[in-house]
Amino acid sequence: MAWEVPKTQALSIEIWGEHAVVYNDLSGETHYINELAIEVLTLLQKSPETLISLSDKICSIFEVGDKGALQQQLSQLIIEFDNLGLITAVNCEN
Amino acid sequence: MHHYSGKKSRQLLLSAFTTPATLAQLSIQEWELLVRMLRANKLLASFAARIELTHPDLKIPAKVAENFQAAQRLADYRKKLVLWELNRLNKVLAELDIDVIVLKGGAYILQGLHMSVGRLLADIDILVPKQDIARVEKHLLAHGWQTTQHDEYDQQYYRNWMHEIPALRHHERFIEVDIHHTILPLTSRLHPDPRRLFAGAVAVAGYDCKVLSTYDMLLHSAVHLFYDAELNASDLRDLLDLHELFSLFSSQDVQFWKKLEKRAVELELQRPLYYAMYFSKQLFNTEIPTDVLVASKGRPLYGVRVFMAYCVPLALLPENPDYPQKKVAFIRWLLYLRSHYLRMPLTLLIPHLLKKSKSRLQANQ
């Protein structure tokens, strides 16, 4: 399964270094997000990603050693983003 | 402003809707009274949205525009919350594979009807088949929704006599969800068959939930206003919705009035349809052919017609807040009794009202 920020979804992101706030026009809510979450959201805004492709890209950005732990963290983050309506699942694999 | 008691203030409000071009001639004091009345009726935002749409060049005094803008922001926010709640509901209910129909304001939003703009929505109403209602409730409770009625009597009252279960609300959000299995209380004098409503329901792009067909949407709105509401000033917006629905749908189909009457007969909702057509035409000049009204099977006896024709406009239209009339308060009280009488037989009604007033007394102490 892949995930993306839908193209119709209007997110406003304001980034200050390693901190950011994001306004989700769908829910009307504003969320504070950290460095990892900023990267994930920015990637999912560009194109749909699977958990695997996402963790590969994140690994190269942050130079993480423990890929297993990262994947677990990412799948947690994806569930959270989905609950907040920031991203949706897409069925096509790529 | 001494001249603006009673009849004249009602006229001011009605002409603002029926002949908006005359707004250009209003004095600042007349604008002020209009804004006050619209606000008291929760119509300020939707009126502002209408004017923006139909008369974008109208010169509106800066202070009035500010009040419009403020009201529209609040309405936009409520609409966003409702859409978001519908989005979440749709996601969770899609797992059940049952028919869900979104009713009233929520449906107008889903269909992008322009009267959904500026409407101050407070909750979402959905209709599900009676045999599925327990499953729906259980499923929502398992996904973060919680009941809003904790009083045992109220719980029982809802379940036994109303057409819904007590409202649910997700613990992280604000919008209440009312789940119905029919569009009127079980005790009501009218019994439209919900199976017919499901059979006619139509799909909405991007959602698994459906909405009522054009005709059923109109009839539901009519029956809600004239058989379930108390008919006071805050119900005027429902009549306005009816006017908009009539105007929109009748312009799309020359057979509209014939088909509508036919559907009303099928669902046994001729009477509320008659009232909806009559008062929409009377107050908002809706283009409804007179022969449609005269031939309507729901046309009540002469005496009832006279009574309703006198009372309903007085009850629905806002008053000048500086000059409330005793007559209007009395008429609203009469119509309040009527609404309860229509909702349940007297043997049930009197114990219910007594119980209600008793708990109100206890709460006050």
Place this chain on the structure above:
Amino acid sequence: MKIKDIPFRQLLKAAHSRAGLCIDFGMCVVRLRSRENDFLQALALLYQDFQVVEGQFIDFHIDMQRPVNYRRWMQAQIVFSINGAKPFDPFPVSHALPLFEWGLNWCIAKQGHHHLMLHAGAVEKNGKAIIFPALPGSGKSTLSAALALRGWRLLSDEFGLVRAEGGLLQAMPRPIPLKNASIQVIQDFEPSVVLGPLFPKTRKGTVAHCQPSTDSAERCKQLVKPAFVVFPQYQADSQTVLEEVLPHYAFLKLASNAFNYEVMGRTGFERLTDIVNSCICFNLTYSDLDHVIARLDGMVSQ
């Protein structure tokens, strides 16, 4: 015409009449009708430099009247009504002024969505405004009052009103309600301060209102750009310490403390990011008012 230029008898006559007494508060015009002369006297003192207007659009129609025909034999009471509706329980008649102030704030918070309404005080000097977000125990009212008594223009004590369009601050320099020990602190700080009557036993203890300066009242229509956000924290015997904070910290604190951040939607997000990006944001710890005012004076004179 200013309230202080109208004979009191004439003010009473207006407030007793159907047409009411219409006062321009900068952000809004209020029509007030009341027969409570003690209340009107206190109001006339605190709002002496505000304009009485005629023939203007009125935002809020407020009546302060005794409830009819019930509980007459008990303690005299007063009811706040807005546009004919009565949203609150009655108050003792002696507390009409705090009820009016509180009720008007409620009305503004409910209807003022053409502004992002921060829960904050605000003052201005040299065209530079400081926003003081209200956090419990921050002492922002005391600080705003002290600054106002040293020549700063009071914008507002309760509402940081950021206009939805343009993001400038809108003034509403109503009297500052000082609570409990702050009353004495301000009287010691500036003995010439004009305070309204003392109201003991309100929900927030004893309250007295500090009269806004003539300059603040006269310039109540003048908009100003926010330059600083200062989160004050009163701490007994502490030095004056100003520490710059990160934008996301300021953003989250302002948003969570606003009256209508959520209602404003994307506009609220945009106005707030504008503010934290264009302002310098500080945490302030203080105890000595003269010290802190000297520091803030320095900030706006650069």
